[in-house]
C-alpha cells in the first residue's frame with residue numbers, strides 16, 4: 206500500500222506495520238500544525254481537519270496501544286513552546302503605538318502634542334522619524350554593563366524570559382564596557398530577520414525535506430522562542446535598538462541623543478532615522494522610506510515619529526498602552542482577490558451575531574488568510590457580497606483582514622444576496638437589532654436574546670475569561686475551554702478552579718482524555734493554581750462586562766481598590782438614585798453608557814452568583830496605587846474653570862501620574878477642587894460641601910510644580 210493509500214485506509218483495516226507508519230506520520234503532521242498555529246500564527250489546515258488528525262491518531266493508538274509513540278500528539282495538549290518560558294514583569298511597561306494612516310492623521314498627532322503641551326503653532330517641536338521594523342520587540346536589561354535579562358513584550362506588563370536565547374544573537378552585546386553606560390539600563394528594540402537570511406534558511410529547510418517558513422517576522426518570533434538555545438543560535442536573528450525602559454541615568458535629553466549613545470555603546474541603530482522640524486519634513490521622510498523600502502532587505506510596516514525632547518515626552522506621558530509622544534504612520538494595506546466560499550455566523554460573548562467570511566486561502570502581506578470579518582448585516586448588504594463571489598480583501602498590519610467588495614464581472618450566475626439569520630444559530634432564540642431609546646436608531650448589531658441560556662455566549666465569555674489580557678492560563682486556551690464546556694467540565698469561571706478536585710473524584714479523568722496525558726494535566730492544574738491570585742484590573746476585565754475593556758477595568762480597579770469594595774458599591778449602585786451610582790458614573794472615563802452596563806451586569810442574579818462563586822476560589826490583589834510620596838496620591842481632584850499655566854489634559858495627566866484620581870463632578874468624596882477663572886457651579890458645590898478649593902498656582906505648588 207502506498208503512503209497515500211495508508212492515510213486513507215480505515216483504522217480497522219490497517220496492518221500493524223501500516224499503523225506504525227501512520228502513527229509516525231501523524232505525530233510529525235500534528236507537530237507541524239501545532240508549530241504553524243502556535244509559533245507562526247499561520248495555521249495551514251482548518252480546526253476540523255486538525256481535530257480529525259488527532260482523532261485518527263487516538264483511534265489507531267486505541268487499536269494498537271503498544272505502538273503509541275513517546276512523541277504522540279495524545280501525550281500533549283497542542284503545546285506552544287512558549288509555555289515553558291518563565292514569565293517576567295517588566296520594570297516599566299512595554300508600550301505599543303497609536304496608528305496614523307493618512308497625512309492628516311500625522312498633522313492631527315502634531316496638533317494634539319502642541320495642544321497638550323500648550324505650544325503655539327510656530328513654537329519649535331522637533332520629531333524623529335524612523336522605520337517601523339516588522340519584527341518582535343524585546344527588552345534587554347543591563348546591570349553594571351552585564352546583560353542580565355532578555356524579555357519579550359508579552360502583554361506589555363509581563364513578558365517571557367528569553368535571556369539565554371537573546372545571548373546567542375550576534376547584534377546584541379552581552380557586555381557593555383563604555384564608561385558612560387549607566388548602572389541599570391534597559392535597551393529596547395526589535396529582533397528581526399533579513400530577507401536574504403530568511404531565503405537561505407528556507408533553502409536549507411527545503412533541502413532537508415522540511416516545510417518552508419511563511420514569513421521573516423513569524424520565523425524570527427518562532428526562532429527566539431525556542432526552548433533549545435542551540436536552535437536559536439543557528440537562526441540568523443538581528444536587532445535594532447530604538448527605545449529604553451528602566452534607566453538609572455539617561456545619556457542625553459533628546460530621543461536622537463539617546464540613539465546616538467546607543468550607537469556609541471555598540472548597539473545597532475537604524476541608519477534611516479532623521480530629525481524633522483515640521484510635519485512636512487516628517488511626511489517627506491515617510492515618502493522617501495515608503496518609496497525605497499523594497500531595497501532595505503528587511504520588512505518594515507510604517508514610519509514611527511517621536512517627539513525629540515525627553516522633557517516633553519515625560520510631560521506627555523501615555524494613555525492606556527500607547528505614548529502620547531509617538532505615533533506609527535502605517536503603509537497602505539496590501540490587497541488580494543480570492544473566492545468567498547461561505548458566510549458563517551459567530552455568536553460573541555455579548556450575543557452579537559458576527560458574519561465571518563470563509564475564504565479560499567490566499568497570501569496577503571506574507572500571511573495566509575482564510576477568514577475575514579464582514580462586520581454586520583448592513584455591511585454585507587451595502588457591499589453586496591454574495592457566497593460564491595470573487596472578493597477583494599485587504600490586510601493592514603495586525604488587524605483582521607477586511608473584505609472591500611466583490612468583483613462583479615466574476616459573479617457566478619444565480620448568486621443570491623445573503624439572508625442574515627434572525628434566529629441565533631447557537632440557541633435558537635430570536636436575534637434582534639435593539640433600538641437606541643435616545644436616538645431612536647436601530648443598532649447595526651443583531652444580538653441573540655438568549656442571554657444566559659445561549660451556549661455560544663457562555664463559551665465566548667469563558668474564552669474571554671482565559672484570554673491573554675485576562676486570566677491567561679497556560680494550557681487552557683480557547684480550544685480547551687470549548688471542549689471542557691461541551692463535556693460539562695467547565696460551565697462558569699469558578700469551575701476552572703474546582704476542576705482539579707472534581708477531576709479527582711470523576712470517572713472520566715482528564716488524563717485519560719485524548720490529547721492529554723499525566724504530565725499535561727499536572728501542568729494544567731499547576732497553571733490554574735498560579736492564577737488564584739491576580740491583579741484586580743485583570744479580574745474585572747476577565748468578567749467580560751459589556752463596554753468594559755482593559756482601560757475601563759483599570760479605571761475601576763483604581764477607583765475601588767479591592768474586589769470587595771467594588772462588589773459592595775455595585776450592589777448599591779443598581780439604584781440609579783443612589784450615591785453609589787452617582788459616584789460610579791462620575792469616575793473619569795466611565796459615564797452613563799458604561800455605568801449602566803456595569804450596573805446591569807451586577808444586577809443579574811446569575812452574574813452575582815458567578816462572581817461570588819469565583820471569589821470563593823480566587824483573591825484579586827488590591828490595586829496598587831503607584832508608589833508616590835506626593836501629597837495628592839490617593840486623593841480625588843476636580844478641575845474646573847480655565848487653567849492658565851498648563852492645559853487641562855496635562856493637569857489631569859500629571860495628577861494621575863502622582864496617584865490622584867480625577868473626577869468630573871464634585872461630591873462628598875472630592876478632596877480638592879482646582880478652580881480657575883470662570884469656574885461656576887462646581888465651585889459653588891465645593892463651597893456648599895466644604896471641599897478644599899485651590900487656585901491653579903496653589904495646586905501647582907502642592908504637587909511641586911509651582
Ligand code: IVH
Pocket residue numbers: 300301302335336337338339340341342358395447448509528531533
Ligand atoms: S517605539 C514607547 N520604534 O512597534 C515606544 N517601536 O506598534 C515604543 N516597533 O511594540 C515603541 N519599530 O515592537 C518603536 N522604530 C520603532 C519601532 C517600533 C517597530 C514596534 C514595537 C512596538 C510596536 C508598536
